[in-house]
Amino acid sequence: MADPEDEGPTVTSTTDRTDRISRRQVDKFEERRRQLADAALQTLSELGYARTSLREIAQNSDFSHGVLHYYFRDKVELITYCVRQYKATCVLRYDSIAATAAEPGALAAAFGDGLAATLVSDALMHRLWYDLRSQSLFEESFRADVAEIDSSLERMIWRIVTAYSGLVGAPPSCTSAFAYAAFDGLFQQALLRHLSGSEDALDDLRAGARSLLPRLV
Amino acid sequence: MADPEDEGPTVTSTTDRTDRISRRQVDKFEERRRQLADAALQTLSELGYARTSLREIAQNSDFSHGVLHYYFRDKVELITYCVRQYKATCVLRYDSIAATAAEPGALAAAFGDGLAATLVSDALMHRLWYDLRSQSLFEESFRADVAEIDSSLERMIWRIVTAYSGLVGAPPSCTSAFAYAAFDGLFQQALLRHLSGSEDALDDLRAGARSLLPRLV
């Protein structure tokens, strides 16, 4: 019934729908997919990939477990859809950080504060991200989507770095991949320690970000 | 039968053994635990935590699945034991990198080469490490052991950094946590791209490591 490789969040996966179908129906179909993916993302962020079952996802939604196979071909398509949906919220979240700053120090401080803020407010989602990124190393089906999110995060970091380098009046002294890897390591380590109950994790992340930016120009 | 919190790799978990028991028996018991843990580590590194079952582990060993519960109380104890056993090989592997160098540039190059070498030769084990570290964010049982490995890796990185700073004659300009986070991010990103088939991953890791060290002093 569904095109085997059409799973984009903005396109329905059924190809046998006639064109005369009302747009409202299609929208409703897509909206329900998003709704179920939300429930799935919540469950995944609570339990992790290894412990999340379709029945558990359905229990976190308003529906029964059978409906998942009405809107998604199988578990892989559901998770893939979730990953893509996660990307949207993910990029937005990061992009609102440190939008405008007139001075290098202020930008670095704002960026550090922003990282620390999203780390604490969306800790479970970040935890899920690192879980899914690890899973993508085993499940090849996830790899492409995960890589796409990774590169969009890399571009986000690069915008911060170039903005910073513009303020200090010197070009960046590293590649964007290098900058992203360093910030990602910093963030992941902070998340690890934060979720383990460390009090210093947030402050260290702020200080780390402020300290890292000058080293990249 | 077993002390609920005694699972160290060098100590048997049975406390009701009388002291008159022959050392040979105890050693044999421990050796078999190591042997089974090896099979488990191999399976884990191939399939990942989420897809590894006890039966699959047993099939990668010379025994049947029932024996696992003779040597380990349950799955958690087996995995925990595996994590601790992994640590041993892990630290050794890293510590053999860049042992001696008389000049900063040579040290940085040797370290970069060492990282790239272990990334390619032990790619599956590194993949497993990042998987297990993610799992520890969900399974609290693994958290302590994972944190211990993490901090031992941090010390290893710090030895490299201080050695480098000694050669250039200036103290490090960052904390050891910062240095580890940055290198770990670099390494993880390189592993991701290497396992995805990227040709540049290894060269970028070597260049990244050479470029990162000078930024830390």
Added chain:
DNA sequence: ACGATCTCTGGACAGTCGTCAAGACAATCC
């Protein structure tokens, strides 16, 4: 109002999972 289509439920299925226990085999001790 009625038939057609979309949506959703709940149960069933074939596997697989971790766990356990009864018993076979082997080594050891008196």
Added chain:
DNA sequence: GGATTGTCTTGACGACTGTCCAGAGATCGT
């Protein structure tokens, strides 16, 4: 020698998994 203990296999159990399906409700066009 027999008896005891350590080691390992085999098969079973209940629970859980992803998947599918028959059919009930809901919604829609006409």
